[in-house]
Amino acid sequence: MLVNQFLILAAALFSLGVYGLLVRRNIVLILLSVELMLNAVNINLVAFESMIRSADATGQIFTIFIITVAAAEVGIGLAIVLMIFRNRRSADVSDLNLMRW
Amino acid sequence: MVETIIFVLMGLAAIAGAITVVMARNPVYSAIGLLGTLFAVAVLYVLQLAHFVAAVQVIVYAGAVLTLFLFVIMLIGVDKEENREENLRFQRPVVGVLAGVIVVMAAALTAFGDFDWVPASGAVIPEVTNGTIQAVAEPLFTDWVLAFEATALLLTIAAAGAIALAHYRRRESTDG
Numbered sequence: 528m529l530v531n532q533f534l535i536l537a538a539a540l541f542s543l544g545v546y547g548l549l550v551r552r553n554i555v556l557i558l559l560s561v562e563l564m565l566n567a568v569n570i571n572l573v574a575f576e577s578m579i580r581s582a583d584a585t586g587q588i589f590t591i592f593i594i595t596v597a598a599a600e601v602g603i604g605l606a607i608v609l610m611i612f613r614n615r616r617s618a619d620v621s622d623l624n625l626m627r628w
Numbered sequence: 629m630v631e632t633i634i635f636v637l638m639g640l641a642a643i644a645g646a647i648t649v650v651m652a653r654n655p656v657y658s659a660i661g662l663l664g665t666l667f668a669v670a671v672l673y674v675l676q677l678a679h680f681v682a683a684v685q686v687i688v689y690a691g692a693v694l695t696l697f698l699f700v701i702m703l704i705g706v707d708k709e710e711n712r713e714e715n716l717r718f719q720r721p722v723v724g725v726l727a728g729v730i731v732v733m734a735a736a737l738t739a740f741g742d743f744d745w746v747p748a749s750g751a752v753i754p755e756v757t758n759g760t761i762q763a764v765a766e767p768l769f770t771d772w773v774l775a776f777e778a779t780a781l782l783l784t785i786a787a788a789g790a791i792a793l794a795h796y797r798r799r800e801s802t803d804g
Contacts, residue, residue, distance in 0.1 A: 530746040533672070535738070536639045540646050540665070547650035555701055559649050559662055562693065566669055569681075577676040578746055583767040584760070590681050591764070592772075594688050595779050599786035601693050605700045606793035612704045 533574035541567035554608045554618050558601065565597045634675055642668035655701045659694060666690045680760040 540563055547560030569590045576586025612618050641664055648661025666689045673682035768776060 531744075532635055532639070533676075536642065536672075539643055543643070543646040543650055550650065553655060555655055555697065555704070556649075556658055559658055559697065562662060562689075563646055563649055563665065566665065566689075569685075570669060570672065573673055573676050573678050573681060576678065583771060584763045585767070587678050587681050587760070587764050588768055588772055590678070591684055591768070592775065592779060594681075594684055595783065598688055598693055599783050601696055602786050602790045603793075605696055606790040608700060609703065610793050610796065618704050 530574050530578045533570055537567040537570040537574070540564075540570070552619050552621055554611065554620055555605075557620065558604050558608070562597065562601070565593060569593055631675060635672065638668040638671045638675075641665075642672070655706050656698065659697050659701060662697075663690055663694055666694070678760060680764050 544560045544562075544564035544567060547563065548557055551557055551560065572586045572590045572593070576584065576590075579586070608618060611623065615622060617623075645661040645663070645665030645668065649658045649665065652658045652661060666685060670682040670685045670690075673679070673685060
């Protein structure tokens with residue numbers, strides 16, 4: 528089993544995440560794209576861990592930390608989305624021009 | 629050989645799910661596409677002997693995070709069509725050409741470049757035979773205990789902040 532194939536897959540997933548982040552206008556879908564990018568990073572970490580196979584499993588531990596932080600990020604992010612929707616009746620980032628010059 | 633077949637199948641499933649996430653018109657389909665990607669990636673973790681990470685992936689991501697996403701999507705309504713009109717006229721073709729160039733360069737590098745195909749380590753750490761929970765838990769609670777506690781604090785703050793945001797009212801009402 529090779530490590531490179533996982534890195535290529537991770538690069539593809541990350542690119543799709545960046546595309547979604549830039550193209551979609553719905554805030555929830557932007558957050559979904561961010562999750563996609565975090566997943567690509569996790570694939571990289573686990574792949575490098577399987578290459579090094581250190582005794583202290585550092586790659587897997589970092590992956591678990593990233594999953595935890597992503598869960599916290601989603602909680603706060605979706606609370607902010609609900610807040611914005613309650614105030615502006617819209618989940619479209621084009622409508623959020625409050626701080627736009 | 630079996631590993632390669634599993635990788636190809638699950639990789640294609642992950643890519644298909646990711647394309648669904650970024651392309652689907654209905655946000656619910658996007659969420660379900662992410663679910664497919666998460667499960668495929670969990671299978672890839674098992675392929676690399678990271679069983680515990682795979683379990684965490686399914687429980688936390690596919691279980692909790694995606695439920696939260698679907699909940700919010702349902703709450704703010706799925707029937708509103710996204711405005712996908714492009715305001716900058718030449719942006720799409722230029723980006724298409726640039727993306728094509730990058731893809732061709734990446735493919736050429738992969739095919740002809742001086743490219744090392746690194747094999748995964750065949751060595752299996754002894755703890756793996758007892759399940760990777762032991763292998764992960766021991767350094768987590770010794771070397772990384774400070775980061776672990778900081779993450780616990782972060783999660784507490786995030787939960788409190790989410791509740792505070794959801795309860796916030798601009799005008800103070802009596803029901804609190």
